[in-house]
Amino acid sequence: MDLFSLRAPLMILTAISCCSCSPLLPLKISGVEGKYATFPLTVPASFQPNAVKFSFVSSAGESIAVYDRVAEKVTVPPAYNGRVVYNQTTYEFQLGPLNPADAGQYSVVLVDAGFNLNQGQTTLEVLEPVADVTIFSSLPEAVEFNSTVILTCSAKGSFVSYKWQNGSAPVVVDGKHLVLNGSQLTVTEVLRTDLHGPIYCVAENQLESVMSAPFTLSVSYGPESIALNKVPDDVVLKEGSNLTLLCSAISSPAAELKWLFDGDELPQKGSRLVLTNLGKNQSGKYSCVAYNSKTKRFAVSQVATVSVVGSVNLYCAQNVYVVDKV
Ligand SMILES: *[C@@H]1O[C@H](CO)[C@@H](O)[C@H](O)[C@H]1NC(C)=O
Ligand SMILES: *[C@@H]1O[C@H](CO)[C@@H](O)[C@H](O)[C@H]1NC(C)=O
Ligand SMILES: *[C@@H]1O[C@H](CO)[C@@H](O)[C@H](O)[C@H]1NC(C)=O
Ligand SMILES: *[C@@H]1O[C@H](CO)[C@@H](O)[C@H](O)[C@H]1NC(C)=O
Ligand SMILES: *[C@@H]1O[C@H](CO)[C@@H](O)[C@H](O)[C@H]1NC(C)=O
Numbered sequence: 433m434d435l436f437s438l439r440a441p442l443m444i445l446t447a448i449s450c451c452s453c454s455p456l457l458p459l460k461i462s463g464v465e466g467k468y469a470t471f472p473l474t475v476p477a478s479f480q481p482n483a484v485k486f487s488f489v490s491s492a493g494e495s496i497a498v499y500d501r502v503a504e505k506v507t508v509p510p511a512y513n514g515r516v517v518y519n520q521t522t523y524e525f526q527l528g529p530l531n532p533a534d535a536g537q538y539s540v541v542l543v544d545a546g547f548n549l550n551q552g553q554t555t556l557e558v559l560e561p562v563a564d565v566t567i568f569s570s571l572p573e574a575v576e577f578n579s580t581v582i583l584t585c586s587a588k589g590s591f592v593s594y595k596w597q598n599g600s601a602p603v604v605v606d607g608k609h610l611v612l613n614g615s616q617l618t619v620t621e622v623l624r625t626d627l628h629g630p631i632y633c634v635a636e637n638q639l640e641s642v643m644s645a646p647f648t649l650s651v652s653y654g655p656e657s658i659a660l661n662k663v664p665d666d667v668v669l670k671e672g673s674n675l676t677l678l679c680s681a682i683s684s685p686a687a688e689l690k691w692l693f694d695g696d697e698l699p700q701k702g703s704r705l706v707l708t709n710l711g712k713n714q715s716g717k718y719s720c721v722a723y724n725s726k727t728k729r730f731a732v733s734q735v736a737t738v739s740v741v742g743s744v745n746l747y748c749a750q751n752v753y754v755v756d757k758v
């Protein structure tokens with residue numbers, strides 16, 4: 433005698449009347465394609481199931497057996513062979529590896545030795561796995577203060593939402609400089625430190641969370657804090673002596689450095705201007721100019737004044753200089 437066919441009309445009645453009062457199953461269960469979904473049954477401690485029937489309810493309302501157990505006799509139809517596991521201790525069904533066709537309604541009916549029923553229904557949602565989480569930048573490189581950088585996170589998968597991480601801390605947006613909109617993080621007037629991160633995007637749904645590769649963007653800045661130094665640091669130098677001028681600036685990429693003498697560009701380039709065997713005609717005003725080819729910005733140093741005097745006139749010249757200054 434088939435216990436289930438006998439009891440079928442009663443079961444349907446129970447199903448209608450008992451949907452919300454005795455939830456044997458949670459209302460909704462989610463699983464990821466290719467993985468297993470767990471159907472946890474909440475069975476009262478006083479209830480000792482003797483028969484278990486787990487079914488898929490097609491969209492047409494037809495009940496298709498997935499797993500059927502009466503006492504020790506288990507029947508699994510070929511379509512579910514090896515795909516369904518029932519744990520009699522924990523009352524848990526495992527179904528998988530899931531494919532999209534597994535999504536839909538499931539019902540479970542438990543019957544005890546006294547033909548008392550306990551049943552439940554649930555909906556299984558099969559999520560596409562989260563994969564290919566990638567950050568795209570609207571710009572390949574950026575200029576500090578000028579560029580607005582839009583980072584877009586892209587990912588495959590169902591119901592994916594995005595989070596951003598700056599190193600190991602979450603990105604904190606302020607709605608102005610940093611704005612978050614769905615999968616996009618917009619950095620307005622980017623600063624040199626903004627995208628050093630590394631920045632990560634985390635794409636997640638209720639079951640999975642996948643992190644992108646680390647992302648950094650080079651932000652050009654400067655030149656700034658330009659400094660000119662002289663060795664020796666004397667204003668008055670003896671004819672025939674040597675002088676080294678050093679120029680530095682904070683810049684990324686490194687600034688191109690040029691030298692000016694009384695306003696004219698010298699042929700020498702670079703951070704160091706070495707003048708040997710000074711002549712009197714090298715008296716004048718020296719300065720350096722830093723240029724960053726990415727930011728297209730310039731910085732000009734202070735002027736270093738040098739007086740080259742004949743050794744005989746050194747004392748005199750020093751006096752002249754002092755008088756000059758006063
Ligand atoms: C059922 O679950 C329990 C607890 O997790 C576990 O110890 C047991 O091995 C499981 N039984 C089967 C048949 O998987
Ligand atoms: C957020 O993005 C959506 C779609 O790209 C766009 O329509 C909307 O205007 C954006 N909102 C803000 C505040 O930028
Ligand atoms: C990341 O952290 C650094 C250091 O705190 C900060 O300067 C920068 O603006 C942050 N960037 C983003 C995108 O949150
Ligand atoms: C100046 O530099 C040249 C070349 O480095 C060196 O030979 C010379 O001795 C230096 N002169 C003085 C006064 O230090
Ligand atoms: C930066 O912005 C200024 C002002 O809008 C503009 O003149 C300049 O050309 C920009 N620099 C670069 C490198 O785009």
